[in-house]
Amino acid sequence: MKRRNFLSLTAGAAAATGLAACGSSGPSDTSSNTGSGSADAASYWFLSGPPGEPIRQGAVDRFNKLGQGQIKVTTFQNDTYKDKLKTALGAGQAPSIIWGWGGGGLKSYVEAGQVDDLTDWFSQNAAVKDRLFKASFGPATVDGKIYAMPAETVQPIIMLYNKEVFEKAGVSAPPQTWGELMAMLPKFNDKGIAPFSLAGQSRWTNMMWLEFLFDRIGGPEVFGNAYNGQKDAWSNPAAIEGLTKIQDLIKANGFVKGFASVTADSNADQALLYRGKAAMELHGSWSYGIIKADGGNFIKDGKLGFFNFPAVEGGKGDPTNTVGNAGQYLSIYSKASDKQKEAAKNFFKTLLDDTEQQGWIETGGVPIVQGSNSKLASSPDKDFLNFIYDVASKAGNFAQSWDQALSPTAAETLLENIAKLFQLKLTPQEFATNMNAVIGK
Amino acid sequence: MAWPALVAFSIFGIIPLFGVLYLSFTSWNGLSQNVPFAGLESWKSVLSDPGLPHALWVTFLIMALSWLAQTPISILLGVFIAKHSRYRSVLAVLFFVPLLLSQAAIAITYKMLLDPNFGLGAGLGLEFLQQDWLGDSTLAVGVVIFVVSWQWIPFHSLIYQGGVRQIPASMYEAAEIDGAGRVRKFFSITLPQLKYTIITSSTLMVVGSLTFFDLIWVLTAGGPGDATRALAVDMYQRGFKATLMGPASVIAVILVLLGLGLALLVRRLGGRDAAESQLEGA
Numbered sequence: 203m204k205r206r207n208f209l210s211l212t213a214g215a216a217a218a219t220g221l222a223a224c225g226s227s228g229p230s231d232t233s234s235n236t237g238s239g240s241a242d243a244a245s246y247w248f249l250s251g252p253p254g255e256p257i258r259q260g261a262v263d264r265f266n267k268l269g270q271g272q273i274k275v276t277t278f279q280n281d282t283y284k285d286k287l288k289t290a291l292g293a294g295q296a297p298s299i300i301w302g303w304g305g306g307g308l309k310s311y312v313e314a315g316q317v318d319d320l321t322d323w324f325s326q327n328a329a330v331k332d333r334l335f336k337a338s339f340g341p342a343t344v345d346g347k348i349y350a351m352p353a354e355t356v357q358p359i360i361m362l363y364n365k366e367v368f369e370k371a372g373v374s375a376p377p378q379t380w381g382e383l384m385a386m387l388p389k390f391n392d393k394g395i396a397p398f399s400l401a402g403q404s405r406w407t408n409m410m411w412l413e414f415l416f417d418r419i420g421g422p423e424v425f426g427n428a429y430n431g432q433k434d435a436w437s438n439p440a441a442i443e444g445l446t447k448i449q450d451l452i453k454a455n456g457f458v459k460g461f462a463s464v465t466a467d468s469n470a471d472q473a474l475l476y477r478g479k480a481a482m483e484l485h486g487s488w489s490y491g492i493i494k495a496d497g498g499n500f501i502k503d504g505k506l507g508f509f510n511f512p513a514v515e516g517g518k519g520d521p522t523n524t525v526g527n528a529g530q531y532l533s534i535y536s537k538a539s540d541k542q543k544e545a546a547k548n549f550f551k552t553l554l555d556d557t558e559q560q561g562w563i564e565t566g567g568v569p570i571v572q573g574s575n576s577k578l579a580s581s582p583d584k585d586f587l588n589f590i591y592d593v594a595s596k597a598g599n600f601a602q603s604w605d606q607a608l609s610p611t612a613a614e615t616l617l618e619n620i621a622k623l624f625q626l627k628l629t630p631q632e633f634a635t636n637m638n639a640v641i642g643k
Numbered sequence: 644m645a646w647p648a649l650v651a652f653s654i655f656g657i658i659p660l661f662g663v664l665y666l667s668f669t670s671w672n673g674l675s676q677n678v679p680f681a682g683l684e685s686w687k688s689v690l691s692d693p694g695l696p697h698a699l700w701v702t703f704l705i706m707a708l709s710w711l712a713q714t715p716i717s718i719l720l721g722v723f724i725a726k727h728s729r730y731r732s733v734l735a736v737l738f739f740v741p742l743l744l745s746q747a748a749i750a751i752t753y754k755m756l757l758d759p760n761f762g763l764g765a766g767l768g769l770e771f772l773q774q775d776w777l778g779d780s781t782l783a784v785g786v787v788i789f790v791v792s793w794q795w796i797p798f799h800s801l802i803y804q805g806g807v808r809q810i811p812a813s814m815y816e817a818a819e820i821d822g823a824g825r826v827r828k829f830f831s832i833t834l835p836q837l838k839y840t841i842i843t844s845s846t847l848m849v850v851g852s853l854t855f856f857d858l859i860w861v862l863t864a865g866g867p868g869d870a871t872r873a874l875a876v877d878m879y880q881r882g883f884k885a886t887l888m889g890p891a892s893v894i895a896v897i898l899v900l901l902g903l904g905l906a907l908l909v910r911r912l913g914g915r916d917a918a919e920s921q922l923e924g925a
Contacts, residue, residue, distance in 0.1 A: 285883045285884070288673055288674060288883055288886060289673070289883065291673075291674045292671075292673040292674055292675075292888075294676060310672065310674055310886065311674060313675070314672065314674040314675030314676075315675060315676070316674060316675070402778070402867075403777075403863070403864055403866055403867075458760065459759050459760070459775060459778075460758070460759030460760065460775040460776075460777070460778040461778065462775070462777070462778030462779075462866060462867035462868075463754075463757070463758070463759065463775065463776065463777030463778040463783075463863070463866075463867070464758075464760075465864075470758065470760070470761065473761065474760055479760055610884070610885055610886040611672075611885045611886060611887060613885075614880065614881075614884045614885035615885070617884075618869065618880075621866055621867065621868050621869075622868040622869070625780070625867050625868040627868050
């Protein structure tokens with residue numbers, strides 16, 4: 203066994219170098235710190251890949267030239283990052299600046315005493331706070347205190363569709379209601395096109411469907427009750443109806459064949475959409491940037507359409523409601539040195555400057571800066587950007603993604619059960635029972 | 644002389660083992676710096692969790708089926724490449740290639756090849772290859788076993804090659820004089836003489852299969868649902884996804900005990916003299 207481990211280790215190292223060269227996996231150290239790598243430089247970990255990586259890197263590069271401190275960058279893939287960060291926090295080796303999604307994850311860091319309270323800093327630097335979307339501070343706040351700097355873009359979950367495929371299947375317009383959506387499934391399936399793309403192996407992708415169905419059928423309080431620890435909240439009739447509806451959609455071949463083996467990290471789900479193998483996809487607004495980067499002329503040729511999640515007949519929820527990320531979040535590691543914390547705070551003041559805002563806009567993102575819509579008009583992507591700005595700013599309720607809102611323990615149980623629900627291995631009632639058991643955990 | 648090895652083994656083997664044992668009695672969430680003691684709480688929660696029998700079943704299924712798939716092929720390949728001739732040396736090098744790749748790289752490659760929409764089946768237009776390989780519970784287990792075997796057969800072939808080369812040529816010469824054919828020689832000399840090599844190789848396969856993680860993780864992430872959620876994957880999900888370090892440590896302790904138990908069992912099955920020198924096949 204020893205020998206075998208040794209062999210796989212050496213072989214692993216060789217292949218890992220090969221992979222890093224492709225830039226498809228593994229962490230890469232792209233320090234832009236030209237001076238001596240001193241301990242005073244604040245470390246900053248964030249997600250790699252398009253569209254965000256070059257913009258985040260650019261913001262750091264500009265800051266490092268100001269002489270207000272140095273920041274050293276390491277990038278990771280999404281799922282790798284989440285695990286790496288948890289391990290680093292547990293080992294007391296976390297980066298000075300922690301990139302995250304706020305909500306339940308941030309709450310668990312706060313409870314473990316790992317991140318600094320920024321409430322006072324924000325009141326001293328009101329200008330930093332006041333220019334950002336108010337809604338973006340929700341997931342940054344735990345028990346009335348602010349523990350993170352909201353950053354980057356607002357990312358609601360939206361429906362994307364392939365106009366060319368719609369034409370081919372003889373479908374004139376996107377569905378306005380759940381009934382219309384169900385009715386158009388055979389039209390696509392008859393043409394051998396999957397109605398919906400889905401990266402099911404990643405599980406949170408499946409979850410987005412439930413987030414919308416629960417909300418459209420019963421309003422935001424259906425999940426809100428579970429979040430607030432109300433007993434048997436998952437057995438709410440609206441929840442059961444939503445769970446039943448999603449299984450009906452799966453049984454009607456609503457999703458692409460083999461969706462359970464597609465991962466979101468490889469962006470294969472967006473590829474299904476722009477290659478015409480799937481007609482629609484429910485995904486975060488960041489998909490636009492991915493399709494723009496990877497999808498060739500798909501967007502340029504005007505083939506991408508988008509709409510908000512349809513209403514459900516008889517549902518109580520406001521159809522303007524949305525879910526997703528109200529922003530991304532940067533926290534300061536409590537064990538960072540004073541110099542590193544100082545650099546981090548100075549860096550926060552420079553975030554979302556005009557260059558960075560322009561960068562996000564170019565990738566199809568709406569910066570969380572008040573009035574950033576005035577910058578959208580000159581963008582070639584203005585239709586999409588205005589759509590996102592409207593969805594985000596006119597939403598009756600902007601809910602946070604469930605797995606980010608819940609504690610990691612409850613979120614993992616949720617994702618496990620969602621995977622089984624989508625495999626049709628659990629009935630809606632069984633799902634509700636399993637989830638009721640972890641309410642408040 | 645043995646001191647440096649002993650020190651290294653203690654630091655990297657023994658001490659972490661006791662660390663995990665200790666963690667299994669805590670309710671550490673993996674994030675905070677204080678580690679609260681929780682007694683038997685984690686043990687109770689894991690042992691009463693229906694996820695544990697399932698993970699054990701998946702682990703044993705992969706272990707047994709991959710042993711069944713690897714052993715005959717490895718023996719035949721080992722016997723084949725043991726003979727000295729130039730083209731066999733070249734082939735032996737080719738057979739060895741899968742072992743040189745990392746499990747993660749292999750898993751990524753297979754995942755791409757098996758993709759129902761963009762993979763080999765779709766690319767070549769072969770209907771039978773366009774299965775939902777990793778999205779169907781039964782197929783996914785099959786794929787894991789296939790990929791594991793594909794990677795490890797070269798290694799075990801190498802062990803068997805060594806074993807075959809130790810068999811004295813005089814035994815074959817004697818058999819030939821008695822008029823034994825190739826098949827007879829294989830079953831009457833080669834296979835019995837390889838008994839201890841089979842035990843060594845099987846121990847490695849069985850104990851090693853407990854540690855299958857990276858391959859399963861990249862290929863299926865334990866899915867679809869929990870179809871390929873073997874013990875090591877279960878441990879990882881509890882520890883690093885759900886931040887339940889206590890229960891994850893319980894699984895780790897169970898893995899250690901299972902590994903020890905299985906290693907002893909395989910040796911017992913092979914007879915008490917299995918560890919003794921087999922020179923000259925005496």
